[in-house]
Amino acid sequence: MKKEKKKIKVSFPHMGTISIAWALALKKMGVEPLIPPYTNKKTLSLGTKHSPEAICLPYKLILGNFIEAIEAGTDYVAMITSPGICRLGEYGTNIQTALKDMGYEAKYIELSLYDGIKGLYNFIRKLIGKNDVILIAKSINILIRTIFVLDDLETTLSYYRARELNPGDAERNFKKGLKYIVDVKHSRELKEAKRKAIAEIAKTKIDKDREVLNVDITGEIFVVLDYFSNQNIERELGKMGVQTRRSLTVGSFLKDAIIPKIFRNGETHLQRAFRMAKPYLMRDIGGDALECVSDVAYAQEKGKDGIIHISPFTCMPEIMSQNIFPSVREDLDIPLLTLIMDEQTGKVGYITRLEAFVDLMRRRKRKLEHQKASEKEVEKV
Numbered sequence: 001m002k003k004e005k006k007k008i009k010v011s012f013p014h015m016g017t018i019s020i021a022w023a024l025a026l027k028k029m030g031v032e033p034l035i036p037p038y039t040n041k042k043t044l045s046l047g048t049k050h051s052p053e054a055i056c057l058p059y060k061l062i063l064g065n066f067i068e069a070i071e072a073g074t075d076y077v078a079m080i081t082s083p084g085i086c087r088l089g090e091y092g093t094n095i096q097t098a099l100k101d102m103g104y105e106a107k108y109i110e111l112s113l114y115d116g117i118k119g120l121y122n123f124i125r126k127l128i129g130k131n132d133v134i135l136i137a138k139s140i141n142i143l144i145r146t147i148f149v150l151d152d153l154e155t156t157l158s159y160y161r162a163r164e165l166n167p168g169d170a171e172r173n174f175k176k177g178l179k180y181i182v183d184v185k186h187s188r189e190l191k192e193a194k195r196k197a198i199a200e201i202a203k204t205k206i207d208k209d210r211e212v213l214n215v216d217i218t219g220e221i222f223v224v225l226d227y228f229s230n231q232n233i234e235r236e237l238g239k240m241g242v243q244t245r246r247s248l249t250v251g252s253f254l255k256d257a258i259i260p261k262i263f264r265n266g267e268t269h270l271q272r273a274f275r276m277a278k279p280y281l282m283r284d285i286g287g288d289a290l291e292c293v294s295d296v297a298y299a300q301e302k303g304k305d306g307i308i309h310i311s312p313f314t315c316m317p318e319i320m321s322q323n324i325f326p327s328v329r330e331d332l333d334i335p336l337l338t339l340i341m342d343e344q345t346g347k348v349g350y351i352t353r354l355e356a357f358v359d360l361m362r363r364r365k366r367k368l369e370h371q372k373a374s375e376k377e378v379e380k381v
């Protein structure tokens, strides 16, 4: 009997729901995804124990994910990298050294973001060990399409969560819906899986007339997308009747970094950032700082009730954007809350800040509506 070739196991760090997209793509490549437990307190403690004290929070969590993945038997740990101004370019070397010092054997493989689609192609080629153009193209296709589907589902969740009658229903239904995506085998099944997932979320009973606030969430992409490091900010805001929209998504990032120009329409997030961050910030200073500064202006243009900026403690680009916000505030009239996350961030103080911010936005919104109503009355007279 022919012995079946053992599949290699590959792990990625968590960041929101991205493990679902990676898992589908890895399966398509014939590689076994090994998904470590979603980031939790143990992950953080493992990562923190083996990290330089002042390094940014995502590093500690990613290292923790890798330790848990290796303990669970992965052959490879895979990571994204980009050279340049922030610490992301240093993550790879530091992670490899830390894992080696701990005596772990897993191989480390990197996806270079600055090489765009070519970098992704080469990354998959190395993983599967052959230059199978069709297989690589199919893997890229399912990866990218799944990411866009997941972004859409998160947006749908946010709508229902801000209006749900029974707290927690929308998220429960969202998780049920995700199962349809997890079970997808071919990219042609994604459309139907998405329809079923949205139908599942739409089973949530809602109050359509609830007075809902619309808030954008911007900041360093990892903490914006990672529920653990942002203490599930969108869930907390949803409970307060706030519908959130992430200014940074994996999909928007793909359009800027991976998807070739000929396959995308309209202005990308980064292109908009260069246009709207002026005159406060004129160039890309690393991380997501340029996007964050422009997102405040964009949120105001779109008539949002407020914007929240989240950053990891010691994140260099976001320290810059936070120092630019006072000038932005002088010109723009939109409530802006900045939150800095680290392993010490306590839940109670954090919720109190959110509640105060929501209260401020609600009073402002009512005042503006009242003013508009009065102006209309005057016009009638």
Ligand code: SF4
Residues within 6 Å of the ligand: 056, 057, 058, 086, 087, 088, 220, 222, 286, 287, 288, 312, 314, 315, 316, 317, 318
């Ligand atoms: S953007 Fe900030 S948090 Fe993210 S890797 Fe760079 S320095 Fe660290």
